Amino acid sequence: MQSSKSQSKRRDGLVAVFIGATSGIGLGTLKQFAKQSSSPQIYIAGCSESAAASILKELESLNPKGTYVFQETEITLLKNVDKVCEEIKSKEEKVDLLFMSPAYITLGERNDTIEGIDISYALTYYTRLRFTYNLLPLLNASSAPRVISILGGGLESEIDLQDLEIRNNFKAQKAMKYSTTQTTLAFEELANSNPSITFIHKYPGFVNTGAIGRFLGSQKGLFAKPATFFKWFLLPIVNLMAVSVDEAGERGLFLATSARYPPRNPTSGGVEATVLPKGAEVAEDIEGSGVYILGPSDDSKRFTPALAALRLQGASKIVWECTLSVFDRAVGASG
Numbered sequence: 001m002q003s004s005k006s007q008s009k010r011r012d013g014l015v016a017v018f019i020g021a022t023s024g025i026g027l028g029t030l031k032q033f034a035k036q037s038s039s040p041q042i043y044i045a046g047c048s049e050s051a052a053a054s055i056l057k058e059l060e061s062l063n064p065k066g067t068y069v070f071q072e073t074e075i076t077l078l079k080n081v082d083k084v085c086e087e088i089k090s091k092e093e094k095v096d097l098l099f100m101s102p103a104y105i106t107l108g109e110r111n112d113t114i115e116g117i118d119i120s121y122a123l124t125y126y127t128r129l130r131f132t133y134n135l136l137p138l139l140n141a142s143s144a145p146r147v148i149s150i151l152g153g154g155l156e157s158e159i160d161l162q163d164l165e166i167r168n169n170f171k172a173q174k175a176m177k178y179s180t181t182q183t184t185l186a187f188e189e190l191a192n193s194n195p196s197i198t199f200i201h202k203y204p205g206f207v208n209t210g211a212i213g214r215f216l217g218s219q220k221g222l223f224a225k226p227a228t229f230f231k232w233f234l235l236p237i238v239n240l241m242a243v244s245v246d247e248a249g250e251r252g253l254f255l256a257t258s259a260r261y262p263p264r265n266p267t268s269g270g271v272e273a274t275v276l277p278k279g280a281e282v283a284e285d286i287e288g289s290g291v292y293i294l295g296p297s298d299d300s301k302r303f304t305p306a307l308a309a310l311r312l313q314g315a316s317k318i319v320w321e322c323t324l325s326v327f328d329r330a331v332g333a334s335g
């Protein structure tokens with residue numbers, strides 16, 4: 001059977017794990033992935049079981065041959081991330097796709113979980129990397145594995161390697177910068193020791209998840225008139241520049257499956273699994289690493305000056321070691 005693997009054969013039985021897919025880009029990609037794969041096995045981890053019920057129903061109707069499992073848990077706690085991963089490991093021999101986009105917008109001060117990690121920082125970095133780390137053996141077992149984080153690829157900036165946990169002057173916005181920069185550096189480190197895995201860090205640009213329209217529609221009293229005016233006359237123009245959730249989902253699916261993004265060392269069977277369309281080229285990664293930093297139109301970004309400076313300081317190793325020590329402390333703390 002080995003030699004007769006056709007594209008549709010290989011797609012049969014893809015296993016995917018989605019984190020933060022109850023709305024936005026994650027949900028858009030989840031639906032596309034379910035629709036386009038022949039009989040996927042999909043795990044969705046998130047905290048709202050109520051949203052889950054309608055999503056599961058929709059997935060069933062998009063593709064009745066798929067199997068969908070919603071794991072309801074507070075994913076800001078690494079202890080819970082471990083439980084979800086243990087369950088996946090007990091049921092699956094491989095994972096082909098790990099797609100991560102959870103985030104929570106706050107302008108507030110630090111708000112730690114019992115594990116001592118700020119909630120917004122956990123969602124954009126620690127939770128995502130814990131899933132990645134835990135699932136490495138299963139990803140390794142796939143013939144064309146991919147890890148995708150939707151965050152801020154290309155927007156890496158200077159960070160204090162002495163204070164990666166942001167104990168000084170914490171701001172949610174600063175945590176976003178640190179998450180973005182550390183994601184790229186950690187992916188480089190992981191790609192080094194796991195060369196058969198493709199790593200993608202993507203900045204989606206402005207995606208119209210509908211939140212602004214709903215917010216404006218809910219305005220009452222004094223603000224109702226200007227809000228209505230904005231909603232009906234100006235928002236459509238603003239949204240012209242934005243990408244819809246459906247389109248973001250189609251792009252997400254492309255990143256998850258296209259042969260444009262091979263890992264450093266493709267496993268045999270992995271390369272022919274997805275075929276490049278005529279005239280298309282393999283995307284540029286960071287120096288042959290299998291790590292792709294992509295902007296809003298999937299344009300490859302490689303040389304942010306801050307990143308270049310951080311590399312000279314050996315930042316990927318420092319970042320990854322610090323991340324592992326946060327993992328140990330957190331999981332130890334929540335015992």
Ligand SMILES: NC(=O)c1ccc[n+]([C@@H]2O[C@H](COP(=O)([O-])OP(=O)(O)OC[C@H]3O[C@@H](n4cnc5c(N)ncnc54)[C@H](OP(=O)(O)O)[C@@H]3O)[C@@H](O)[C@H]2O)c1
Nearest residue numbers: 020021022023024025047048101102103104150205206207
């Ligand atoms: N949309 C854009 O224009 C844009 C622009 C630039 C960058 N980005 C980045 O792209 C990523 C995805 O954005 P998006 O717009 O698709 O996000 P979104 O629609 O806000 O979705 C965020 C996901 O995170 C989950 N989440 C939020 N708080 C949580 C918590 N405390 N515990 C567990 N899960 C939680 C949400 O679950 P619930 O459904 O349960 O709330 C949802 O599934 C984010 O990292 C964002 O920063 C987005």
Ligand SMILES: *[C@@H]1O[C@H](CO)[C@@H](O)[C@H](O)[C@H]1NC(C)=O
Nearest residue numbers: 106108109110111112113119
């Ligand atoms: C901190 O997070 C918890 C859990 O989400 C929330 O209930 C609480 O209101 C937050 N506190 C602050 C100060 O934002």
Ligand SMILES: *[C@@H]1O[C@H](CO)[C@@H](O)[C@H](O)[C@H]1NC(C)=O
Nearest residue numbers: 136137138140193194195196
């Ligand atoms: C994944 O496979 C590589 C060899 O390709 C190996 O060096 C690495 O240790 C494996 N990683 C895990 C977590 O099993």
